[in-house]
Structure formats: C-alpha cells, structure tokens
Amino acid sequence: xxxxxxxxxxxxxxxxxxxxxxxKIGFYGPPNAGKTSLANRICKDWTGxxxxxxxxxxxxxxxxxxxxxxxxKYKGKILEFKLVDTPGIAxxxxxxxxxxxxxxxxxxxxxxxxxxxxxxxxxxWLDDVDAVxxxxxxxxxxxxxxxxxxxxxxxxxxIPVLIAANKIxxxxxxxxxxxxxxxxxxxxxxxxxxxxxMDDFYESLFxxxxxx
Amino acid sequence: MVKKMKRIKGLSLHxxxxxxxxxxxxxxxxKKILNLVLGNKIVILHGRLRAEEEARLIEDTMAxxxxxxxxxxxxxxxxxxxxxxxNMMFKVKHNIAKRLVGDNTALTVIGPATVVKExxxxxxxxxxxxx
Numbered sequence: 001x002x003x004x005x006x007x008x009x010x011x012x013x014x015x016x017x018x019x020x021x022x023x024k025i026g027f028y029g030p031p032n033a034g035k036t037s038l039a040n041r042i043c044k045d046w047t048g049x050x051x052x053x054x055x056x057x058x059x060x061x062x063x064x065x066x067x068x069x070x071x072x073k074y075k076g077k078i079l080e081f082k083l084v085d086t087p088g089i090a091x092x093x094x095x096x097x098x099x100x101x102x103x104x105x106x107x108x109x110x111x112x113x114x115x116x117x118x119x120x121x122x123x124x125w126l127d128d129v130d131a132v133x134x135x136x137x138x139x140x141x142x143x144x145x146x147x148x149x150x151x152x153x154x155x156x157x158x159i160p161v162l163i164a165a166n167k168i169x170x171x172x173x174x175x176x177x178x179x180x181x182x183x184x185x186x187x188x189x190x191x192x193x194x195x196x197x198m199d200d201f202y203e204s205l206f207x208x209x210x211x212x
Numbered sequence: 213m214v215k216k217m218k219r220i221k222g223l224s225l226h227x228x229x230x231x232x233x234x235x236x237x238x239x240x241x242x243k244k245i246l247n248l249v250l251g252n253k254i255v256i257l258h259g260r261l262r263a264e265e266e267a268r269l270i271e272d273t274m275a276x277x278x279x280x281x282x283x284x285x286x287x288x289x290x291x292x293x294x295x296x297x298x299n300m301m302f303k304v305k306h307n308i309a310k311r312l313v314g315d316n317t318a319l320t321v322i323g324p325a326t327v328v329k330e331x332x333x334x335x336x337x338x339x340x341x342x343x
Binding site for chain 2: 089090091092093094112113116117119120123124126141143144145146148149152153155156
C-alpha cells in the first residue's frame, strides 16, 4: 500500500515538476512594440543580465532568443520559466525602409532577408510555447491585422495570453483602446523602458502561468 | 501653377467568393491568394481565413519576399460584423450559419505591399491607401 502511495505521489509531483521546469513563455507582437525591452527588463530584474539588443530600427531582433531559466519571486511565490523572445511579426519587409535609418543597400538587404526568416521562425515557435505575452505598442492603433492574427492563432492553439500594452511613459499611449480592442483578455499597461507598473505585470504573469 | 495629379496605373481587383476557396486545403488557398497578389492584384475575399491560414499566409509571404524580385510582402485586413452587442440567440444563429456555409459575413482584403501602402482598420471600416 505504501509503495503504491509512493509511486502515485512520485508520478503526480514528477509531472508537476516537469511541467514547471519546461514552462516556456513566448514574447510576441509586431516589430518595435518593445518585446526585447520587456524581456530585458525581466531578465535584468531577476537574473541581472540582458537577453538581447534594443534599438529604434525595426526588426532589431531577427532570431528567436532564449533565456533558459528565469526565476521570479513575487509576494512569497516563485515562478520559474524559459523566456522566449521572438522577432516582430509583420506582413511586409522592404529593405529600403532600413536604408532610411542610414544603412547601406547591401546591409539593408541582408537585414531584410534575416527579418523575413525571423518572422517565419517566430510563427513556427507558436507550436512550442506554453503561454504568451503579446507586447503591443500602446501608442499605436491596436486593431492591426498582425495583432489580430497573432492573438487568433494563440486562441486556436489554446495558449493562454496576457497582453502587455507597452510604452505608457509616452503621452500618446492609450491602454483603454487596447483593452477595448481585446476585451476577452487581460491587458496590463507598462513601460518596459522605464520599469513602470512592473509589479502589476508580474502579478498578471503569475495569473497567466496558472492557466497553463 | 497646375498641380500634376498622380494617376494610378493598372489597379486590378479580384473579388473572390468564398465558395472558390472553400474546398481547398490551407496550402492551396494560400497559394491561390499569393498567385493573384504576385500578379499585382488586390484580392477581396468574401469571408475570412482561419487564424492558422493567416499565419501560413504570412509565413509563405515572407518566403516569397526572399525569393521573388521586387516583392515586398502583403497588406492584409479583415472586416467583420461586430457581434459584441448582439444577444446570445443572434450569436448562436450566426455561429451555426458560419459552420454550415462558411464565414461569408466577413470581408478580407489582401494586396501587394507595392500597390497597397496601408490598410487602416478600425472596428467598423477599412480604408485602403494605395501607394
């Protein structure tokens, strides 16, 4: 009887442990919404290291970047996960847009090629994440088809979603507009750059992980 | 001084009833749409693609941007009736109809990025800006 109980508890706890260990949280969104800024903020807060480079040029992140182990302690609770920062998803890439940022034609073309491959990689990773933080630029119109497509895909795959309406430090930011565009989802307004409302974000992140 | 008017040359719309793509696989649907877009046509699809089809469309578009000269991608937008304020009965009827005959209450606009500069979308209208 004792053996059966032991095996049963080992199986249950084993499963729970495996699930927690392999929890993968993906950061998705359009280019320049601040996915890497937010990923960096979290990594810096809890591991002391950045995950990727941030810049004003779109498609700065052109490969999926992974931080293997991030452990967040908040109000006596611990959340451990693998952080997956993905390239911004877009429907068009024009190398000439990069040239506006002072890049030479050859560099711009190379960057455009890498950006297209990054988008494909980001979409393919949708099959491999357990929960997703959709990072949106709160100063932009939230009704873009890319945002709707990303969230629609997560819903179709039954992946829990948290929407981070980023850049609330900017005057034009409108978190209410993001909330009314996606009323079925939890939306948390933050500034990843300035670390504003990060406590609210971490609380929402714990709630998100419970839905996995 | 006479202001020169910009003229749009050869704008071509392809209106596609949903029945035209209804029986196709995801790959075939996406291929059909992208073939038209590559021919510089703006596709107006009566209905909407499923979420996974939209993702596949973006994936295939990106692969084409890499391989087809002067192709820069697509602009894509969907407009559909707002069911948020409708009662439960209406929503149930709408969903049954959708399952039976497909989602033909929506309208999808897909155009080549070289022709369609931007599609401004708010919940009630689409504004297609040509480049």
